[in-house]
Amino acid sequence: MSDQEKELKVLRDQIDSIDKQIHQLLNDRARCAQQVAEVKEKHQGPQDAVFYRPEREAQVLRRVMARNEGPLADKEVARLFREVMSVCLALEQPMHVAFLGPEGNFTQQAASKHFGHSAHCIPFSNSDEVFREVEAGGAHYGVVPIENSSEGMVGHTLDLFKRFQLTICGEVKLNIHHHLLRAGVEGLDGITHIYSPQQTLSQCRSWLDNHFLSAERVPVSSNSEAARMALQQGPGAAAIASELAADLYQLNIVSKNIDDQSDNSTRYLIIGDQIVGESGQDKTSILVTVRDKAGALYELLEHFHKHEISLTGIETRPASTESSHSVFYIDFQGHSANSHIQKVLQELESDSVELKILGSYPVAVL
Incomplete structure (x- = not known):
């Protein structure tokens, strides 16, 4: 055996030993996930138990990146943990995710990025069907595009929130490479x-x-x-x-990567029917209906300015043709459970015809 082969054998033996430890720890984690499911079913009941916690997963992934010391990149390590969590969650409850198809498109890629490859992703031909499937309980969650860096907001998705009683449970950003x-x-x-x-x-x-x-x-x-x-x-x-x-x-x-713009990206929303807790880095989305008048938008934005809350997006949506109202879709930093956010929401509600809170959810981690 040459000197090189001797040195490589030592390193390979170390790798085999580390792999064995990783394997054991993965199974330990999976057993712990099963016990979590048992506790939830015991106290919440099999029908009402909530297994997927977006805020908890966001916190875990942020901690993974914060403590990472390399040589693996922060986001690469987080993606590995994302898949580990996906496999473990599948032991608790097989996850069914509806997405705007067809199969093999960027929306499916976004769904897999957010939920991991152990989730069962089901394509639908339009966003209406995705919303309908989630609202009917045929899928636990749905994934729909909301904004592209070069094309702007997806107006049809915004309008569906007026028709369906679903909430935003998360977001995922995907770099689009053709x-x-x-x-x-x-x-x-x-x-x-x-x-x-x-x-x-x-x-x-x-x-x-x-x-x-x-x-x-x-x-x-x-x-x-x-x-x-x-x-x-x-x-x-x-x-x-x-x-x-x-x-x-x-x-x-x-x-590869034949796009004219290398920074093209699309933001997707995760829709469901649950209220998501605070993760520490959150965003809230609302629909506000106001009477048409000069300065209506300025008056809305003044509330955010007064409380020093940063907006991350705003879009005007048409009301009905007979209506004398305007509808605004607004994203801003913070969770609706926070006291300073609640003050803003109370002020907006008093100054508007209708305020619909679409959801508070973790800012995209990956």
Whole structure:
């Protein structure tokens, strides 16, 4: 045995020993999670027991990153713990999550990022169906897009909160990276057709102009449909889609991150029917209906200014055509259980036609 082999054997033996300890600790943690489920069912009852606690998971992930000493990056360690928690939660209660489909799109990627890969994610064709499935109890939670860094707020999602009695239980932010995919072929040669949604084609226009000025760009309904078409049409076809779509349809990624803007991201909301406790770093979302008059928005914002509460988002939504009211969707820092936030909410309620608290929830960790 050479000197190198001797040194490597010592290190590999150490790795085997560490792996054994990790394995034992993972099972210890899983058994503890099962005991947590038993305690909840004992005191809350099997039907009323709440197993998923967004605020608790956010606190755990923040502590993981705070105590991390490397060499693994903070967020990489947090992602590992995210999956551990996902597996353990599945032992307590299998999690069913509805998302805006189709399968293989960025919303599914966001759902897996937030809940981990042990959650059972179910695609639906539109956000209305996601809200309806969660409200009916067919899914524990739903995941819908709310805001894109380049396109702005998703108005239809905001309007659904007026129709459905659901709350926001969390948020997840996903960096959107588009990749060029092909079936069975490596490289860029021979591509004649590129399938993608029109919005994605626009977001990758400069890259496409530099590499495929003559290839036909074919708009389709979704990135997942683009991947399916690339698989179906053969070597001359390519798709612009996500890494998840590449895995789902077994396509090769022949060029990564072809977006014109490298900082493109989308924010998603987790919807459910539970009240989420304080995590220490929280956000609250509300819908406020006021009478149309000069300075109406200024009067609303004055309450936040007076109490030194930072807004993180505001969007105007249309009321009915016959109405003389305006509706504002507002995100701001803080939890509705805090006394200073309660003062603002009381003032807003007294000055508005209607105030609907959509939920307080942890700020996205990952």
